[in-house]
Amino acid sequence: MPTRSAFSVRLKWWRERRRFSQLDLAHAAGVSQRHVSFLEIDRTAPSREMVMRIAGALDLSLRQQNEMLLAAGFAPVWRESALSAPELVTVNRALDFMLEQHEPYAAFVVDRRWNLLRANRGGRNMVAFLTDASPQAPDPANPINLADALVSPEGLRPLIVNWREVALYFLRGVRADALADGTEETAALLARLLAYADAPSISDVPALEELPEPVLSIHFRKASIDLKVFTTLATLGTPQDVTVQEIRIESFFPADTATAGVFKTWAARG
Numbered sequence: 001m002p003t004r005s006a007f008s009v010r011l012k013w014w015r016e017r018r019r020f021s022q023l024d025l026a027h028a029a030g031v032s033q034r035h036v037s038f039l040e041i042d043r044t045a046p047s048r049e050m051v052m053r054i055a056g057a058l059d060l061s062l063r064q065q066n067e068m069l070l071a072a073g074f075a076p077v078w079r080e081s082a083l084s085a086p087e088l089v090t091v092n093r094a095l096d097f098m099l100e101q102h103e104p105y106a107a108f109v110v111d112r113r114w115n116l117l118r119a120n121r122g123g124r125n126m127v128a129f130l131t132d133a134s135p136q137a138p139d140p141a142n143p144i145n146l147a148d149a150l151v152s153p154e155g156l157r158p159l160i161v162n163w164r165e166v167a168l169y170f171l172r173g174v175r176a177d178a179l180a181d182g183t184e185e186t187a188a189l190l191a192r193l194l195a196y197a198d199a200p201s202i203s204d205v206p207a208l209e210e211l212p213e214p215v216l217s218i219h220f221r222k223a224s225i226d227l228k229v230f231t232t233l234a235t236l237g238t239p240q241d242v243t244v245q246e247i248r249i250e251s252f253f254p255a256d257t258a259t260a261g262v263f264k265t266w267a268a269r270g
Contacts, residue, residue, distance in 0.1 A: 088241070130220065160221075235249075
């Protein structure tokens with residue numbers, strides 16, 4: 001039996017991962033089921049346009065689209081730039097603007113695996129308070145991983161009153177990322193987080209009160225200070241660069257007036 005091409009193997013893997021039948025994929029991509037079948041058994045070689053159509057129908061990320069193109073023997077279409085690259089200057093301005101506008105509350109820029117890339121002053125103040133470190137800008141060469149910091153027993157876990165509930169929601173989010181991007185790296189991150197001592201199982205049922213709050217707040221407690229915050233995650237719309245697509249902006253909002261006062265006090269100290 002001849003060895004199937006890298007493209008045909010990857011095509012079938014993604015189709016099944018997306019729970020598409022060949023007919024489902026054919027309808028989504030605007031081709032015949034016969035053509036999809038021929039692509040999967042290597043009876044037909046895809047054109048560059050066909051690879052892009054199928055990748056779009058499968059809702060693949062720009063990174064995965066590039067990998068599909070390479071598997072089919074074509075050059076990648078989407079550029080992956082360093083965040084500091086000149087071509088991303090307008091993106092960096094937008095990120096800085098969003099971080100600045102969120103002061104005095106904490107806001108962070110992270111990559112797709114929760115490595116901390118940038119923080120505003122409110123974010124640096126919060127990290128400094130929780131870790132007993134001096135406020136400083138993140139080091140891109142040695143980034144803090146916020147996923148490890150949240151789940152690890154040696155991280156912030158002892159300071160989070162409702163840690164199990166927060167960790168459960170976070171782990172489910174990482175699992176969703178792993179299912180969506182299909183990479184070994186994200187799968188390895190999920191496995192590492194689940195392997196931490198006493199980490200909740202993804203199948204656990206969250207502890208619900210009779211009337212749960214609209215959003216789950218993270219309740220930090222250190223000494224005599226309580227911080228209750230909830231977060232939002234934002235991404236950059238219409239990305240045409242792999243790095244840009246994978247950036248996330250996590251913004252923390254106070255869940256009560258006492259927490260808002262703490263952030264304002266930190267800001268007043270400069």
